[in-house]
Amino acid sequence: MIEGSWFNVSLLKQLEFCPVIPWILARTGYKEPETVSQRAGREVDLNKVVQRLDLKGEVLKEVFLRDQRSGLSGIVDLIVRGERVTVVEVKAFKRGSFGHFRLQLLSYAYLAYRTLGRADRAVLWIGDEVGLDIEVREEHLRAVEERLRRLRRVLEREEPPPVERECGFCQYRRVCPRSSP
Numbered sequence: 001m002i003e004g005s006w007f008n009v010s011l012l013k014q015l016e017f018c019p020v021i022p023w024i025l026a027r028t029g030y031k032e033p034e035t036v037s038q039r040a041g042r043e044v045d046l047n048k049v050v051q052r053l054d055l056k057g058e059v060l061k062e063v064f065l066r067d068q069r070s071g072l073s074g075i076v077d078l079i080v081r082g083e084r085v086t087v088v089e090v091k092a093f094k095r096g097s098f099g100h101f102r103l104q105l106l107s108y109a110y111l112a113y114r115t116l117g118r119a120d121r122a123v124l125w126i127g128d129e130v131g132l133d134i135e136v137r138e139e140h141l142r143a144v145e146e147r148l149r150r151l152r153r154v155l156e157r158e159e160p161p162p163v164e165r166e167c168g169f170c171q172y173r174r175v176c177p178r179s180s181p
Contacts, residue, residue, distance in 0.1 A: 005155075006066070009074030009107040012147050016100040018170065019154045019161040020178050026155050030175055044090050046078055049125050057082020065111040070148055076108045084120040087112050087136075094127040102132055103147060109136045110144040 014021040024030055046061050058081045066073040078088035089105045091098075105122045112119035113136070122140075124132035134140065154161050163178045173179040 005071055006073050007071050007148065007151060009072065009104055009111070012072075012107050012144070012151055013100050013104045015147065015151055015154065016103055018163055018165065018167075018172075019150075020163055020176055021172055022151060023154055023157065023160045024172055024175060024177075027160075028175065030172075032171075044092055044125075046090065049078065049088060049090055050080060052128075053086075053088070053123060053125070053130070055080040055082070055086055055088075057084075065108075065115045067111055067114040070110075070114065070145070072107065072111060072114075072144075072148060074108060074111055076112065079112060079116070081116070085112060085116060085118045086121040086123060087119055088123045088125055091124065091126045091131070094131075098124065098126065098131055101126075102134075103144075105132060106134070106136070106140050107144050107147075109134075110141050113141060 011022040011025060014025065025032070050059055060079040060081070061077070063076045063079050064073070065076060076087055077090040080086045080088070087105070087109045089101065089108060091101065095101075101124055105124045109119040109122040119136045122132070122134045122136050123130060160177050167173045167176060167179040170176065170179070
């Protein structure tokens with residue numbers, strides 16, 4: 001199942017919540033329902049984000065990137081190529097915590113680095129402000145590669161991995177083999 005497989009960045013993001021989620025998505029074909037946040041995110045004016053961040057250079061919007069070596073793929077909201085290459089992930093609504101978005105953002109920076117040759121800066125735009133602004137370093141790229149290895153281990157399992165947290169509010173609880181009724 002793993003050899004030659006493609007992994008969407010969203011699987012890595014889901015891995016941060018619970019390792020069973022990417023296992024369910026890959027093994028069962030279950031499709032996540034579109035969220036209000038996803039719909040709202042498509043309505044954000046990306047030109048205004050570029051302007052507010054004062055980014056200069058060639059603006060690429062909703063760019064599909066795919067890295068042959070790692071098998072990682074995803075659609076980056078914005079890439080601005082000027083003196084520096086800046087990757088921007090846009091979220092319509094502010095959140096209390098966004099660690100999983102940090103991984104998503106760094107995964108897009110990894111893809112830009114692997115496919116475009118560089119990624120200098122990664123910005124998470126949340127609501128109408130900067131949530132994260134990261135100078136991309138080698139350690140960030142290595143962290144994404146480690147998460148990819150972890151994802152592969154999860155997806156190679158015949159049985160879903162064990163869970164360590166409460167499933168009561170998880171949207172997957174009805175389809176999760178690890179969720180208790």
